[in-house]
Amino acid sequence: MARKLHYFNVNGLGEPIRYILHYAGQKFEDVQYDVKKWPIPHVKDFLPYGQLPLYEEGGKTLNQSLAIARYIASQVHLLPTDAWEQAEIDAVALNIYDYWSKVVTYIKETDPVKKAAYKKEILEEFINFYFSRFEKELKKNNGFFGKKLTWVDFVLVGIVEATNLFLGIEVQKQFPTVQTLVTKVRSLPGVKEYIAKRTPYQV
Numbered sequence: 001m002a003r004k005l006h007y008f009n010v011n012g013l014g015e016p017i018r019y020i021l022h023y024a025g026q027k028f029e030d031v032q033y034d035v036k037k038w039p040i041p042h043v044k045d046f047l048p049y050g051q052l053p054l055y056e057e058g059g060k061t062l063n064q065s066l067a068i069a070r071y072i073a074s075q076v077h078l079l080p081t082d083a084w085e086q087a088e089i090d091a092v093a094l095n096i097y098d099y100w101s102k103v104v105t106y107i108k109e110t111d112p113v114k115k116a117a118y119k120k121e122i123l124e125e126f127i128n129f130y131f132s133r134f135e136k137e138l139k140k141n142n143g144f145f146g147k148k149l150t151w152v153d154f155v156l157v158g159i160v161e162a163t164n165l166f167l168g169i170e171v172q173k174q175f176p177t178v179q180t181l182v183t184k185v186r187s188l189p190g191v192k193e194y195i196a197k198r199t200p201y202q203v
């Protein structure tokens, strides 16, 4: 079945989906758009909500990064089968995205004074608030958010990498269990080879 993932040539919301597809050994076309040339009118107009990522499979399309990651996970045994466990994993994904929304506010801010203030707030408050909770949840489960590796572990690693890219830090260094998860996911078969081959991202 033909699969295509449309996303930017950066490490953002589409990257964990790439990781999951590579880990699961799913063949897909990785369609990358140059973020520096965005918006590309004929692409933007083709997107249902004007945003990436977009996933295509068998002639159908799906937007929203979490819906895409979760759907692919369901096909490749990275989604728990128990409904309660699924809901717990969904909650983790939404908590991670609540954190990410703070960083997005910073990325989008154009006023330099406000931007500096947002950065300070993220570095001094939000990272600690969210990542200390991620640490706690990972510790409960032997280093994963669920009973074993699930799609949301990939989502956290993607958001850690995006944080590092946009804020110029290495956020995982302050949180040892998150750091272990990052190392584990980045070393998975398929993911490791993909990371070694990809062009380093810049913003």
Ligand SMILES: N[C@@H](CCC(=O)N[C@@H](CS)C(=O)NCC(=O)O)C(=O)O
Pocket (backbone or CB within 6 Å): 012, 013, 014, 038, 039, 050, 051, 052, 053, 063, 064, 065, 066
């Ligand atoms: N909630 C959406 C957010 C998608 C989103 O923010 N995409 C950004 C890139 S990470 C985008 O397309 N930005 C370009 C634009 O809005 O024109 C998701 O999770 O997929």
